Amino acid sequence: MTSTASPVRGGPCRTIAAVLVVALVVAACTTTRPIDPAAPASLAEEVRPGDRVSITTRDGRALAFEVVTVEPDALLGAEQRVERNEIATLEVTQTSVAKTSVLVGGTYLAFFLIMVVLGAGAAAVALGPG
Numbered sequence: 001m002t003s004t005a006s007p008v009r010g011g012p013c014r015t016i017a018a019v020l021v022v023a024l025v026v027a028a029c030t031t032t033r034p035i036d037p038a039a040p041a042s043l044a045e046e047v048r049p050g051d052r053v054s055i056t057t058r059d060g061r062a063l064a065f066e067v068v069t070v071e072p073d074a075l076l077g078a079e080q081r082v083e084r085n086e087i088a089t090l091e092v093t094q095t096s097v098a099k100t101s102v103l104v105g106g107t108y109l110a111f112f113l114i115m116v117v118l119g120a121g122a123a124a125v126a127l128g129p130g
Contacts, residue, residue: 016111030095037087044070052093053077057086 035046047053047070055063055075065077073084 056089
């Protein structure tokens with residue numbers, strides 16, 4: 001009796017590689033830094049659309065959202081608008097596309113090289129002594 005099941009292309013190695021790449025992309029390289037909301041610099045110089053912000057307002061509310069629009073004296077999210085004079089503390093989290101790309105590319109390259117070395121070792125064992 002012969003088996004009609006076809007082998008999975010790439011097998012578990014490909015699955016492991018895909019999981020690693022997805023995990024790295026999801027965990028992207030980010031930088032969080034505090035911003036002084038009272039500083040004379042414009043919010044537009046410190047915060048960009050797409051940044052994630054954590055804000056504590058002067059009345060004690062804690063807000064966290066993705067910035068959609070930056071105005072000279074306000075930050076706007078999808079459903080929030082916070083005026084500069086309402087902000088007690090401000091932290092900005094920015095994702096670095098360059099750092100993330102290098103991390104993902106480097107990890108993929110390392111995984112590929114490991115698979116090549118393991119594959120060469122497996123081929124040598126299969127061929128046996130010369």
